[in-house]
Amino acid sequence: MPALPAPALGLRDGDRERLSAWTRSSSVRAGLAQRARIVLLAADGVSNTQIAARVGVSRQTVVSWRSRYVRSGIAGLRDQSRPGRPRVVDHDRIITETLKPPPKKLGVTHWSSRLLASRLGVANSTIARAWRDYGVQPWRAETFKFSTDPELVAKVTDVVGLYLAPPENAIVLCVDEKSQIQALDRTAPILPMQPGLAERRSHDYIRHGTTTLFAALEIATGKVTAACQPRHRHQEFLRFLKQVAKAYPERELHLVVDNYATHKRPEVRAWLAANPRLQVHFTPTSGSWLNLVEVWFGIIERQAIRRGTFGSVKDLNTKIRAFIDNWNDERAHPFVWTKTAERVLMKANRQTTSNSRH
Numbered sequence: 001m002p003a004l005p006a007p008a009l010g011l012r013d014g015d016r017e018r019l020s021a022w023t024r025s026s027s028v029r030a031g032l033a034q035r036a037r038i039v040l041l042a043a044d045g046v047s048n049t050q051i052a053a054r055v056g057v058s059r060q061t062v063v064s065w066r067s068r069y070v071r072s073g074i075a076g077l078r079d080q081s082r083p084g085r086p087r088v089v090d091h092d093r094i095i096t097e098t099l100k101p102p103p104k105k106l107g108v109t110h111w112s113s114r115l116l117a118s119r120l121g122v123a124n125s126t127i128a129r130a131w132r133d134y135g136v137q138p139w140r141a142e143t144f145k146f147s148t149d150p151e152l153v154a155k156v157t158d159v160v161g162l163y164l165a166p167p168e169n170a171i172v173l174c175v176d177e178k179s180q181i182q183a184l185d186r187t188a189p190i191l192p193m194q195p196g197l198a199e200r201r202s203h204d205y206i207r208h209g210t211t212t213l214f215a216a217l218e219i220a221t222g223k224v225t226a227a228c229q230p231r232h233r234h235q236e237f238l239r240f241l242k243q244v245a246k247a248y249p250e251r252e253l254h255l256v257v258d259n260y261a262t263h264k265r266p267e268v269r270a271w272l273a274a275n276p277r278l279q280v281h282f283t284p285t286s287g288s289w290l291n292l293v294e295v296w297f298g299i300i301e302r303q304a305i306r307r308g309t310f311g312s313v314k315d316l317n318t319k320i321r322a323f324i325d326n327w328n329d330e331r332a333h334p335f336v337w338t339k340t341a342e343r344v345l346m347k348a349n350r351q352t353t354s355n356s357r358h
Helices: 015-024 030-043 048-055 059-077 091-099 113-120 124-134 152-164 234-247 266-274 293-305 313-331 341-348
Strands: 170-186 205-218 224-229 252-257 278-282
Touching: 015 030, 015 059, 030 048, 030 059, 048 059, 091 113, 091 124, 113 124, 152 252, 152 278, 152 341, 170 234, 170 293, 170 313, 205 234, 205 293, 205 313, 224 234, 224 313, 234 252, 234 266, 234 278, 293 313
Parallel strands: 170 252, 252 278
Antiparallel strands: 170 205, 205 224
């Protein structure tokens, strides 16, 4: 007499939705998704033999997971702790070795998980897990630079004070130049973006010369006064200062500039002394990031220069001017500084170079 098929498995309230979600999720382990599918098929009245054939397991495995669900519900489908002594992984040793430079005989600059695993005799997944738990990332490196300006505090306080509380009836302008902008032209026409395909361009290019972009950003409105010059000597900088003064007639101007040598030449100082309505505020040495025009330089670099193709320096200058005109007409917005001088100086303090958290 043939065996009767197993009755349909009864599911607890809300379990069907959760089990169905497990079978669709890409983040759930494959084994857990497989068990969820077994239970769902059993709940639909599919026989154990058919379930085994569909899922690709033995009939006994189907019976086992059905029984586990009946006893413990969804919790019974998860992996249970195995008997015996748990495996001990010495994360302290892993992190300690990671923080040491690799031996010179290896000829490498930093550890990889496989290289360190080979040295310590463990799986590379164990190394990766320890690095993840302790936030250690040997493949990453960052740069830093400390300002040695003896007037660091005074200059940061002065510039940040201008941003947060500008003088009444005065205009604050962030002034700088972006030098050596190359007019690069590709050796073949660019292939435009298409559905499923990114824009494609030839790897090699032709250089047609360079230009220097002088810019003065009005932080209250985001408007930019700019000029393209072939060089970036003090003569070009002084010419640009005169252009800025003409663009804002009879207004008190506070100019934030960095410590570039051309900004401090005697000719420039003499002209500023003869035009006292323009007052210059210098950022600290190695602190040009305080100048908000650098933010705008990043915008034009990403949106108009980096991926541009230019047949000549004249073409480059024309396209830069088109971007600036559109920016001033339609896209300009205030550049708002939010951090106080105290917070900036706190961030500028030297960080500790060692960490014994592990």
